[in-house]
Amino acid sequence: MSKQKRDAFSGLLNWLENGDDALSDQMQDTLSDDERAANVPLKKASAKKRKKKNADARRKKNENETAASWTDRWWYKLLAAALCVSLIALLLFAALRLPKFGGAETLIDSDLTRFYVEHTKVETGAMNIVTGIILDYRGFDTLGESHVLFIALCGVLLLLSIYGEKDEKLRLLADARDRNFEPKNDLILQCAARILTPIVFVFGVYIILNGHLSPGGGFSGGAVLGAGLILYQNAFGYKKIQRFFTYKTFRAVSVCALLFYSLAKGYHFFTGANHLESGIGTGTPGDILSGGLLLPLNIAVGCVVACTMYGLYTMFRKGEF
Amino acid sequence: MEILNVILLLFIIACSIAVALNKNLLSSVIIFMAQGLAVSVVWMLLQSPDLAITEAAVGAGVSSILLFAALKKIDAIRKKEEKAHEQTKA
Numbered sequence: 001m002s003k004q005k006r007d008a009f010s011g012l013l014n015w016l017e018n019g020d021d022a023l024s025d026q027m028q029d030t031l032s033d034d035e036r037a038a039n040v041p042l043k044k045a046s047a048k049k050r051k052k053k054n055a056d057a058r059r060k061k062n063e064n065e066t067a068a069s070w071t072d073r074w075w076y077k078l079l080a081a082a083l084c085v086s087l088i089a090l091l092l093f094a095a096l097r098l099p100k101f102g103g104a105e106t107l108i109d110s111d112l113t114r115f116y117v118e119h120t121k122v123e124t125g126a127m128n129i130v131t132g133i134i135l136d137y138r139g140f141d142t143l144g145e146s147h148v149l150f151i152a153l154c155g156v157l158l159l160l161s162i163y164g165e166k167d168e169k170l171r172l173l174a175d176a177r178d179r180n181f182e183p184k185n186d187l188i189l190q191c192a193a194r195i196l197t198p199i200v201f202v203f204g205v206y207i208i209l210n211g212h213l214s215p216g217g218g219f220s221g222g223a224v225l226g227a228g229l230i231l232y233q234n235a236f237g238y239k240k241i242q243r244f245f246t247y248k249t250f251r252a253v254s255v256c257a258l259l260f261y262s263l264a265k266g267y268h269f270f271t272g273a274n275h276l277e278s279g280i281g282t283g284t285p286g287d288i289l290s291g292g293l294l295l296p297l298n299i300a301v302g303c304v305v306a307c308t309m310y311g312l313y314t315m316f317r318k319g320e321f
Numbered sequence: 322m323e324i325l326n327v328i329l330l331l332f333i334i335a336c337s338i339a340v341a342l343n344k345n346l347l348s349s350v351i352i353f354m355a356q357g358l359a360v361s362v363v364w365m366l367l368q369s370p371d372l373a374i375t376e377a378a379v380g381a382g383v384s385s386i387l388l389f390a391a392l393k394k395i396d397a398i399r400k401k402e403e404k405a406h407e408q409t410k411a
Contacts, residue, residue, distance in 0.1 A: 130371060207374060215370035223378035230386060309383050316390035 125283055125291040126212040134217070135297050143265045145219075146301055149308045150258055156312055162319040163247055171320075178318045184237065193235030200228035208302035212291040218301025225302065226309025233314070247321040250307050257303040264293060326366060333359050346397050350388045357381035 116133055126132035134142050162174055208221030233241045283290030314321050336356035343349040357380030364373035392398050 128371075216374055217371060220371055220374040220378065223375055223383060227378050227382040230383065312387060313383070313390065316387055316394065 121285055124212075124294060125285050126294055127285050128212055128214060128217070130215075131212050131217045131294060131298070132291070135294050135301075139265055139297070140269065142218075142301065143261055146258060146261060146304050150254065150304060153254075153308045153311050153315075156315045160315045160319045163321065174318055174320070186235070189235045193231055197228055197232045197235075200224060200231065204228060204302075204306070208298055209288065209295070211298040212294040213286065213288070218298040219305055221298075222302035222305025223309060225306035226313075229306065229310040230313045233310070238318075238320075242321070245310070245321070250311055250321060253303050254307040254311075257300040257307075261297060261300045261304075264297065322366070326363070329359050329363050329366070332356075333363070346392055350385050350392065353388070354381050354385040357385070 116129060116137070120126060120129045120132040120137075124132040124136045126136070162170060165171055204221045204225035206221075207216035207224060208218060211217035211221065229241070229245065283292075285291075289295070311321070333356055336352050336359065340349050340352050340356065343352065357376060360380060361373045361376035364370075364376055389398070
């Protein structure tokens, strides 16, 4: 890790340890708290750093003061209230003009809808038309969604990860901060998790594998799986989950799944973007092994989403898998 | 069914107002969680079970857990004893 990043990180920790009064009291009365934070002596920072930090705090205070004088004006509050009310009115007006749910003259009767309803089952072999549409006709959108999720995770990894950190002190500090907040071996949580985790995992896998037959699909199943992983990690800690899910697993699974999806979809885009042709036949609609590429794509999306959910959580919690 | 719909929608509106007006960040997140659950039931009543599953997992589960983790990172959640200890020290 670069020195710059380490400096930024330790500066952040310093700030958290010393100047956190501003945020601790539920952010009310920010001005006085900020003043208090500026007056708290910074223990570990060097004199130079302290000088710079004090200057920063003073600047922040000044900004806050100008902001306070701004927000204290009566017309500011009036304008804010007026803006809020007009936005609510606009939204309500728009909601009133929506077609009635389940009405006869709604969008249900458009050409596109009729096409999808008539052709999806035959062309893609999916009993669940929604999955057929989002992974086949509109597969490119879903590809973009998965990539957006992955890119968001990459940003979080760049900012918060301490993986491969050489500085032992930083690791110990992160560990101590983590242990400070998370209770080890919480009995109620562990008992609940012992019963719930298998059910959650099986339900998630069921949603993914059955995505082309019943409601659900890659994204919902992946989210359920990710939530199950988070529950397991919360109850039993890092040691237990590292037996089957480490940074290496995460990297391999999410990259392979995204690569497979991109290759399948890129091939499809290259050959005319009509709808997803594959060597695999559509099979009989209703079988578990039907729907051509839909099942593998569902599995790929599910893997990416589950890994992303869990990765986001661990990054926010400690910065390490 | 109509009554259940109305009750749920009123609950969602009340929750969203409470989230905005609550001074305590922790209870705000918990109310947000309750609102996510109610929204997922509404999706179910609107006959879209796939959205209901996603909303229950993401809206009520993962996003609020991420908010909790963020609150922890900025030290907005603290143990009661710790706070009391600090107050006596100050």
